[in-house]
Amino acid sequence: MDDTSKIIKKAGRYASMSTSVAGVALQLVGEKFLGVSIDRDAHSANLMAVLGKFKGPIMKVAQILATIPNALPPEYAKAFQELQANAPAMGWPFVRRRMKAELGVDWQSNFIEFPKNATAAASLGQVHKAQDSDGNWVACKLQYPDMMSAVEADLNQLKLLLKIYKQYDDSVVMENVHAELADRLHEELDYRREANVQKLYAQLLKDEAHVHVPNVVGTLSTDRLLTTEWVDGCGVLEFEKAPLEDRNKIALNLFKAWYVPLYKTGIIHGDPHPGNYTVRDDLSINLLDFGCVRIFNPDFVGASIDLYNALKNKDEELAVQSYKTWGFGDLNRETIEILNVWAGFLYGPILDDNIRTIGSSDEGVYGQETAREVHKKLRELRAGLPIPREFVFMDRAALGIGSICIRLQSEVNWYRLFNEMIEGFDVDDVRARQNEILPKYDLV
Numbered sequence: 112m113d114d115t116s117k118i119i120k121k122a123g124r125y126a127s128m129s130t131s132v133a134g135v136a137l138q139l140v141g142e143k144f145l146g147v148s149i150d151r152d153a154h155s156a157n158l159m160a161v162l163g164k165f166k167g168p169i170m171k172v173a174q175i176l177a178t179i180p181n182a183l184p185p186e187y188a189k190a191f192q193e194l195q196a197n198a199p200a201m202g203w204p205f206v207r208r209r210m211k212a213e214l215g216v217d218w219q220s221n222f223i224e225f226p227k228n229a230t231a232a233a234s235l236g237q238v239h240k241a242q243d244s245d246g247n248w249v250a251c252k253l254q255y256p257d258m259m260s261a262v263e264a265d266l267n268q269l270k271l272l273l274k275i276y277k278q279y280d281d282s283v284v285m286e287n288v289h290a291e292l293a294d295r296l297h298e299e300l301d302y303r304r305e306a307n308v309q310k311l312y313a314q315l316l317k318d319e320a321h322v323h324v325p326n327v328v329g330t331l332s333t334d335r336l337l338t339t340e341w342v343d344g345c346g347v348l349e350f351e352k353a354p355l356e357d358r359n360k361i362a363l364n365l366f367k368a369w370y371v372p373l374y375k376t377g378i379i380h381g382d383p384h385p386g387n388y389t390v391r392d393d394l395s396i397n398l399l400d401f402g403c404v405r406i407f408n409p410d411f412v413g414a415s416i417d418l419y420n421a422l423k424n425k426d427e428e429l430a431v432q433s434y435k436t437w438g439f440g441d442l443n444r445e446t447i448e449i450l451n452v453w454a455g456f457l458y459g460p461i462l463d464d465n466i467r468t469i470g471s472s473d474e475g476v477y478g479q480e481t482a483r484e485v486h487k488k489l490r491e492l493r494a495g496l497p498i499p500r501e502f503v504f505m506d507r508a509a510l511g512i513g514s515i516c517i518r519l520q521s522e523v524n525w526y527r528l529f530n531e532m533i534e535g536f537d538v539d540d541v542r543a544r545q546n547e548i549l550p551k552y553d554l555v
C-alpha cells in the first residue's frame with residue numbers, strides 16, 4: 112500500500128468524519144495522480160464542511176493556517192477566515208455544574224449577579240458577564256469540559272489533513288507549524304497560565320496610555336475559569352467609515368499593543384483576530400485573550416530587525432544571516448531570493464518613509480497574492496522548505512494587524528512609527544528583561 116492509500120485508510124478510521132476527510136483527500140490525490148482537475152470552490156466548500164464538524168480549537172487553527180503563506184492553497188484562505196472559531200454554548204444546568212466544580216458549592220455567593228446565558232462565545236468555552244460580590248462587572252470565561260481530549264483529537268485530525276496536503280504539494284514542510292500550533296493550543300487550555308500572561312501584559316503595557324489590559328480577578332480564577340475585569344468597547348470594524356484621523360489613531364494604538372511587547376521583551380500576542388480587542392470611545396484599545404502568546408528567543412527578534420536593516424540597506428549577507436538565525440537552515444541562492452520576496456512584502460510598509468496605507472482594500476486576503484507567488488516559486492524549485500516554528504506567529508501577527516489596518520484604510524508613516532519603536536533596540540536588553548520578568552509571572 113502506498114502512502115496515499117494508507118493515509119486515506121487512516122482517515123477512514125475517524126468515525127465521525129470518515130467520509131468527508133477521506134473525500135477531501137481523494138479529491139486532492141485525484142488531482143495530483145489522475146490529472147482530474149478539481150473544482151476549487153466546491154473543494155474548498157467540502158473542506159469547510161469537514162472542518163465545520165470540528166470543535167472550537169481546530170477552527171482557530173484553521174483560521175491561523177489561513178493566514179500563513181503556503182500553509183493551504185490560497186483558495187481556502189478566504190473561506191477559512193470566515194469560519195466561526197467558537198464552541199456551541201453550554202446551557203444553564205451545565206454552567207452551574209461547571210462553576211461548582213471550579214469555585215465550590217457556594218460559588219454563587221461570589222456574585223451579585225450571574226446571567227444564565229453566555230454573553231460571548233469563546234473557542235474553548237464561553238464568557239458570562241457577571242457582577243462580583245463587590246459590585247464590579249467581570250468577564251467569567253468558563254471552559255467547556257473535556258477540552259483536553261477535544262484538542263488532542265483535533266490536532267490528530269489536523270496532522271492528517273496536513274499529511275494529505277503534503278501528498279498534494281510538498282513545497283513547504285509543515286511539521287514545525289503543526290508542532291507550534293500544538294504547543295500553543297495546549298497552553299490555551301491552561302487558564303491559570305493565561306491569567307499569568309495577562310498580568311505580564313498589563314505590566315509590559317503599563318506606560319502605553321492608549322492600550323488597556325483588563326485586571327485579572329485571581330480569587331475567581333482557576334485552571335478552567337478565568338475571571339477578568341469587564342471592559343466596554345466596540346468592534347474595530349465598526350470604525351471602517353469613521354473619520355480618517357480616528358482610523359489612524361486606532362491603527363497606531365493597535366501597532367503599539369502588538370509591537371511594544373515584541374521589541375521590548377520579545378513577546379507577541381499570537382491572535383490578532385478582531386474579537387480579541389475592542390475600541391473605547393476615546394479610540395484606545397482594550398486588549399483581550401492572552402491564551403495564545405508567543406515568547407521568542409531574543410535572538411529571533413534581533414534577527415527580525417537585522418533583516419529589516421538588511422532590506423533597507425540591500426545588505427544580502429545580513430539578510431542571509433537573519434534567515435539562518437530564524438532557523439531556515441542551509442539556503443541556496445534561489446531560496447534566498449524567494450524569502451526576500453516574502454520579507455520585502457511584509458516589511459514593505461515600514462521600509463517606505465511616507466504616509467500611506469498598508470495596502471489597497473480591494474486586494475482580497477492580505478498577503479495571499481504574494482504567498483501564491485512565493486508558493487509557485489518554491490514548487491518550481493522542488494525543495495521542501497521547512498518553515499521555522501517562530502515564523503508562524505510572527506507572520507500571523509503581521510498579517511492580522513496589517514489586514515485590519517487595510518480594512519480601516521489608515522494612513523500612517525509606518526516607517527517612522529517602526530523606527531521610533533526599535534530605537535536603541537539591543538538583544539541583550541531583551542534577554543535581561545525576559546530573565547527578570549518571566550519568572551515573576553511563572554512563565555519560564
Ligand SMILES: Nc1ncnc2c1ncn2[C@@H]1O[C@H](COP(=O)(O)OP(=O)(O)O)[C@@H](O)[C@H]1O
Nearest residue numbers: 231233234235238250325339340341342386400
Ligand atoms: N474582560 C472582558 N471584557 C469584555 N469582554 C470580554 C472580556 N474578556 C472576554 N470578553 C469577550 O469574550 C470573548 C471571548 O473571550 P476570549 O478571551 O477571546 O476567548 P477565546 O480565548 O476563547 O477566544 C471576547 O471576544 C470578548 O467578546
Ligand SMILES: [Mg+2]
Nearest residue numbers: 234386387400
Ligand atoms: Mg478570543
